[in-house]
Amino acid sequence: xxxxxxxxxxxxxxxxxxxxxxxxxxxxxxxxxxxxxxxxxxxxxxxxxxxxxxxxxxxxxxxxxxxxxxxxxxxxxxxxxxxxxxxxxxxxxxxxxxxxxxxxxxxxxxxxxxxxxxxxxxxxxxxxxxxxxxxxxxxxxxxxxxxxxxxxxxxxxxxxxxxxxxxxxxxxxxxxxxxxxxxxxxxxxxxxxxxxxxxxxxxxxxxxxxxxxxxxxxxxxxxxxxxxxxxxxxxxxxxxxxxxxxxxxxxxxxxxxxxxxxxxxxxxxxxxxxxxxxxxxxxxxxxxxxxxxxxxxxxxxxxxxxxxxxxxxxxxxxxxxxxxxxxxxxxxxxxxxxxxxxxxxxxxxxxxxxxxxxxxxxxxxxxxxxxxxxxxxxxxxxxxxxxxxxxxxxxxxxxxxxxxxxxxxxxxxxxxxxxxxxxxxxxxxxxxxxxxxxxxxxxxxxxxxxxxxxxxxxxxxxxxxxxxxxxxxxxxxxxxxxxxxxxxxxxxxxxxxxxx
Amino acid sequence: xxxxxxxxxxxxxxxxxxxxxxxxxxxxxxxxxxxxxxxxxxxxxxxxxxxxxxxxxxxxxxxxxxxxxxxxxxxxxxxxxxxxxxxxxxxxxxxxxxxxxxxxxxxxxxxxxxxxxxxxxxxxxxxxxxxxxxxxxxxxxxxxxxxxxxxxxxxxxxxxxxxxx
Numbered sequence: 001x002x003x004x005x006x007x008x009x010x011x012x013x014x015x016x017x018x019x020x021x022x023x024x025x026x027x028x029x030x031x032x033x034x035x036x037x038x039x040x041x042x043x044x045x046x047x048x049x050x051x052x053x054x055x056x057x058x059x060x061x062x063x064x065x066x067x068x069x070x071x072x073x074x075x076x077x078x079x080x081x082x083x084x085x086x087x088x089x090x091x092x093x094x095x096x097x098x099x100x101x102x103x104x105x106x107x108x109x110x111x112x113x114x115x116x117x118x119x120x121x122x123x124x125x126x127x128x129x130x131x132x133x134x135x136x137x138x139x140x141x142x143x144x145x146x147x148x149x150x151x152x153x154x155x156x157x158x159x160x161x162x163x164x165x166x167x168x169x170x171x172x173x174x175x176x177x178x179x180x181x182x183x184x185x186x187x188x189x190x191x192x193x194x195x196x197x198x199x200x201x202x203x204x205x206x207x208x209x210x211x212x213x214x215x216x217x218x219x220x221x222x223x224x225x226x227x228x229x230x231x232x233x234x235x236x237x238x239x240x241x242x243x244x245x246x247x248x249x250x251x252x253x254x255x256x257x258x259x260x261x262x263x264x265x266x267x268x269x270x271x272x273x274x275x276x277x278x279x280x281x282x283x284x285x286x287x288x289x290x291x292x293x294x295x296x297x298x299x300x301x302x303x304x305x306x307x308x309x310x311x312x313x314x315x316x317x318x319x320x321x322x323x324x325x326x327x328x329x330x331x332x333x334x335x336x337x338x339x340x341x342x343x344x345x346x347x348x349x350x351x352x353x354x355x356x357x358x359x360x361x362x363x364x365x366x367x368x369x370x371x372x373x374x375x376x377x378x379x380x381x382x383x384x385x386x387x388x389x390x391x392x393x394x395x396x397x398x399x400x401x402x403x404x405x406x407x408x409x410x411x412x413x414x415x416x417x418x419x420x421x422x423x424x425x426x427x428x429x430x431x432x433x434x435x436x437x438x439x440x441x442x443x444x445x446x447x448x449x450x451x452x453x454x455x456x457x458x459x460x461x462x463x464x465x466x467x468x469x470x471x472x473x474x475x476x477x478x479x480x481x482x483x484x485x486x487x488x489x490x491x492x493x494x495x496x497x498x499x500x
Numbered sequence: 501x502x503x504x505x506x507x508x509x510x511x512x513x514x515x516x517x518x519x520x521x522x523x524x525x526x527x528x529x530x531x532x533x534x535x536x537x538x539x540x541x542x543x544x545x546x547x548x549x550x551x552x553x554x555x556x557x558x559x560x561x562x563x564x565x566x567x568x569x570x571x572x573x574x575x576x577x578x579x580x581x582x583x584x585x586x587x588x589x590x591x592x593x594x595x596x597x598x599x600x601x602x603x604x605x606x607x608x609x610x611x612x613x614x615x616x617x618x619x620x621x622x623x624x625x626x627x628x629x630x631x632x633x634x635x636x637x638x639x640x641x642x643x644x645x646x647x648x649x650x651x652x653x654x655x656x657x658x659x660x661x662x663x664x665x
Contacts, residue, residue: 046660159547163540170533177526184526210584217580220573221611386640389607390648392584393600396591397656397664405663410588418581425567444529451518451528458516 005349007356011054014047015357018058019364025059026066027078027379028387031212033063034324038208039391041201041330042398049335050353054361056331057354060324061113061307061361065369068105068300070380073098078380080268081303084275084295091291096235099374103237104293105300106369108249112301113362115253116260116308120315121355124344127316131341136453137461140446141470143439146319148477149262150432157427158481164428168436169443171198178441179448193408200330202399202413203437207430208327209395210417213388215424221385245297248278252298256305260321261312274302308358315343315354319439323431326438334402579610591665596657599665600649608641 018040025036036059044052067079072089085105092101134142147169151161174185175197186194242249252274259270278298279288288295310321311328318340320326332339337347344351369376399413400406420430454460462468518528552559568577587603594602609616619634629635656662 042656042662043660045662046656157544157547159540159543163537163544166533166536166540170530170537173530173533179525180522182523182526184530213580214577217576217611218569218572220576383612385611386608386644388611389604389644392587392607393604393648393652396588397652397662400665401656401662405665407588407592407665410665414584414588447529447532448520448525452520456517456520458518 005352006050011051011357012360014051014054015058015360016364016368018055018060019062019361019368022059022062022064023066023069023365023369023376024379024382026063027069027376028382028384029070029076029078029380031384031387032079032208032324033060034208034327035212035391036063037324037327038201038205038330039394039398041205041327041334042401044331044334045401049331049337050350052331053350053353054357056328057357058361058364060328061304061358061365062368063324064303064307065106065109065113065365066379067303068109069102069373069377072101072105072296073377073380079303081271081306082299083268084271084299085303087275087289087299088292088295091289092296095291097291100235100237100241101291101296102373102377103370104241104296106366106373107239107242108245108252108297108300109304110362110366111249112253112256112304113307113365114359115250115301116257116305117355117358117362118308119254119257120308120311120358124312124316124351127312128341128344131317132345134341134466135464136446136449137464137467138470140443140450141461141467141474142317142319143443143446145470145474145477146313146439147432147436147443148474148481150435151429151481158478158485160427161429161432164423164430164432165436167428168433168438169440171203171433172437172440173444174198178445190408193406197441198412198416198437199402199409200333200438201402202409203416204327204330204434205395205399206413206416207420207434208323209391210413211420211424211430213392214417214421216384216388221388241293242297245293248294248297249301251277252301253305256302257309257312259302260306260309262321270302270306271299274298274305304362311354311358314339315351316341318343318442320435323434326431326435329438575614576610579614580607583607583610588665596664597649597653600652601645604645604649605641608644609638612637612641 021040022033022036025031026033037056040055040059043055047055064079064081067077067082068085068089069078071077071082071085073093075086075090077083077086089101089105092098147165148162151158151163151165175194176183183191183195255274255277256270259273275288275295275298278294279285282288282294284292306322310325313319313321314325314329318329318338320329329339337343337350395413396410399409402409420433423433424430450460451458454463462471520528549559552561583603583606587599590599590603593599616634616637619632619638623629623632623635626632630639653664657664
């Protein structure tokens with residue numbers, strides 16, 4: 001059946017709902033866009049994928065954008081990607097320019113988002129065309145490369161990051177192997193429930209929502225009520241504030257997009273890199289951190305630039321760019337759509353829908369946030385203790401619905417919530433685990449296909465030129481990560497010795 | 501030189517070969533992953549050993565080890581886990597809507613502070629319900645639990661026809 005392109009009031013409302021809910025999740029410290037998408041993913045059962053994408057991408061853009069509100073007003077980033085927004089946004093609030101800072105941030109977010117959308121539009125199709133020629137060997141190596149990058153850039157120890165990634169791969173292998181329909185690693189009592197392995201949705205809800213609830217419960221669900229009164233403003237916003245910011249905006253959008261393309265790097269790195277670039281190239285670097293518009297623009301332009309960038313490897317190679325797009329892959333999997341080199345060719349309507357939904361979400365984010373921002377800021381005082389019980393309810397409903405009503409999936413959600421919580425305690429990266437879990441089955445498929453084609457020889461993984469280039473990239477990324485880890489530890493040790 | 505000879509000889513190539521049989525192909529990849537995980541565990545152990553030697557600490561140091569953060573909230577953390585474990589089977593027993601109303605209310609009470617339960621006798625004694633802060637919080641918890649559970653039941657279960665527990 002040919003899919004048809006539909007856009008109307010329902011799609012517009014879905015996008016608007018997504019953006020508004022996303023902003024709330026982004027604005028509440030401790031809640032993220034990833035969590036929002038994980039919770040709302042079950043709605044894709046009720047709608048077709050194309051309509052659902054308006055909601056999910058709205059949640060993504062809204063979730064990233066909402067983080068600027070607490071960063072500017074109370075100096076607590078709502079999401080990791082707003083980490084540098086408070087450096088200059090909060091000093092502006094302190095001198096009575098909070099509303100101006102918020103509107104500058106919102107406008108920069110819109111432009112950053114649109115720049116990344118343009119990159120997504122232009123670069124995904126050619127990258128897919130290159131990737132179409134990849135054999136199972138290159139596909140296998142690309143996944144290994146993605147896993148090493150994700151692990152290398154995950155917080156904490158590199159070895160623990162790699163371990164978490166491969167542990168995720170191992171969990172993905174549980175269940176039936178598609179080639180010969182034989183089961184492995186499944187205890188007899190779970191033979192029926194785990195025939196197809198663990199379902200993605202309960203796993204990701206457990207890892208991203210339940211873990212967060214346990215972490216908040218551990219610290220007592222502390223609420224920090226802050227003043228959000230923006231009635232007395234010493235300086236008003238004007239679009240003239242962007243005079244001389246053109247280059248900074250474009251650079252920040254590009255940096256954000258580039259960081260988004262790298263698997264697993266995340267929004268905090270985009271914000272930090274863009275901010276440090278703006279500072280190092282500024283004529284007045286001493287003004288950064290005192291309420292400088294340049295710093296605010298750099299951070300917000302970059303973190304929204306990330307949104308389109310993270311979708312490029314997802315749609316062209318089938319590899320999620322960050323934890324949020326890893327959750328987004330769930331929406332495609334639930335609908336039986338394979339993301340990867342053939343995605344655009346096989347699903348041209350869905351591809352156009354993604355572009356339209358991203359553009360619409362950015363525009364709606366601007367409209368929803370720019371003028372009513374005085375009222376929206378109040379969401380940061382929503383008590384988490386009241387929201388989390390409803391989230392538990394939504395998580396339960398979502399997990400149960402995966403296989404049309406299976407309580408095993410609800411227990412799976414809880415199991416992975418506890419597992420993720422314990423792993424975080426020991427410094428293992430939960431996003432690495434999830435991405436390993438998502439890519440695990442493909443990793444095995446391409447490995448087996450490669451050796452099947454080569455009569456069992458492992459030398460086949462070194463037999464293709466592009467494959468060898470990927471090997472070099474893997475070696476470089478690992479070498480660089482080990483060097484960085486060593487340098488960071490050395491610096492920390494020296495700083496500690498200096499203090500003593 | 502010896503290594504090169506070994507690598508080029510046919511016998512050693514067996515080391516770099518995987519015996520592919522369709523009937524056993526489901527057990528080709530898992531042992532490789534187990535091997536990688538085992539190797540990484542050894543690397544982590546060595547890293548820890550070196551660190552402990554440098555700092556002069558024992559390898560297993562349980563004495564000053566704290567799994568939870570300082571002053572962790574035992575009631576909320578353990579309570580949330582216990583309530584979740586009880587909530588899931590209760591849906592089979594009571595049905596989705598009654599169980600959800602009950603447990604969302606209990607989660608609200610747990611997260612907002614169980615001490616508010618002490619306001620119940622006071623509120624009935626003084627006949628001041630809404631003006632009593634603790635009792636007002638309980639009423640809000642009740643409203644949230646009824647409204648959210650009913651709304652999810654209607655929107656997900658009835659409107660979107662999603663299977664509910």
